Amino acid sequence: MSDPHDPQPSASGEAAHAPLIEHLIELRSRLLRATVVVLVVFAALYGFSNQIYLYVAEPLMALLPPGSQMIATEVASPFLAPFKLTLVVALFLAIPAVLYQAWAFIAPGLYENEKALALPLLASSILLFYAGAAFAYYVVFPLLFQFFTTTGPENVAIMTDINQYLNFVLKLFFAFGVAFEIPIATFLLIWTGATSVEVLSKKRPYIVIACFVVGMLLTPPDVISQSLLAIPMWLLFEVGILAARAFKRRRPASDDEASQQQAP
Secondary structure (H helix, E strand, O other): OOOOOOOHHHHHHHHHHHHHHHHHHHHHHHHHHHHHHHHHHHHHHHHHHHHHHHHHHHHHHOOOOOOOOOEOOOOOHHHHHHHHHHHHHHHHHOHHHHHHHHHHHHHHHOOHHHHHHHHHHHHHHHHHHHHHHHHHHHHHHHHHHHHHHHOOOOOOOOOOEHHHHHHHHHHHHHHHHHHOOHHHHHHHHHHOOOOOHHHHHHOHHHHHHHHHHHHHHHOOOOHHHHHHHHHHHHHHHHHHHHHHHHHHHHHHHHHHHHHHHHOO
C-alpha cells in the first residue's frame, strides 16, 4: 500500500497545474500590454479630443442650415462626449497592436499551416474593419444626413444633441466595421468544414434576405441606411464565396505537393 503521507501525488498535481498557471500569467501579460498601448494612444490623442469630435460631426454640420449648431442637453456632455469618442478612437487605432498580442498568445499552439493562413486572415480582418468604418463615414453619413435634414417639416429647427449624435455614429461605425468582416467569416466557415461553397451558393436568396434583416436591425428605420448596409453585406458575402472557391481549388495541389515531399 502506498503511504498516505507520500508527497509524490501532490508534486504531480502541482506539475499538472504548472502549464495552466503559466498560460494565465502569459494571458495577463498580453492583456496588460494591450491595455498600455490603448492608454498611450489615448493620452496622445486627448489634447485633440474636441477637434476629433468636430471631424466626426462634420458630415452633419455641413448639411445644417446657416447659423445652426449642435447642442448639449446634459451638464457633462461637453466633456464626456469628446472624451468617450477619443477613447473609442484610441482603441480603434490600437486594434493592430491589440490583435498582435492576441496572436502572440495563441500562435505557439497552432500548426505551421494554420499560422500561414491565420496571419493573412488577421491582417485582412483589420483592413476590412477599417474599410467598413471609412465607408460609413465617407459614403453612408453624407447620404443619410442629407436624407434626414431635408425630409423634416419646414418649421422644425435641427439641433442635435452631441451625446445622442455620438451614440448614433458609433453604432453605425461598429455595424459597418463588423459587416465588412463577412468575407472572413464566410471563408472560415468553409475552411473549417462547417459548410461548403455549394451549400452557401444554394442558400444565397435566404442570405440576401438575412442581410436586409440585419440592416434593418442595426441601422435607423429608413430604406436608405438599411440598403447601404445590406447591399455591401451581400457583395462581401460573394467575395467570401469567391475567396473560398479559389482556396479550395488551390488546396488539393498543395496537398499533393506535401505528400510528394513526404514520400521516400
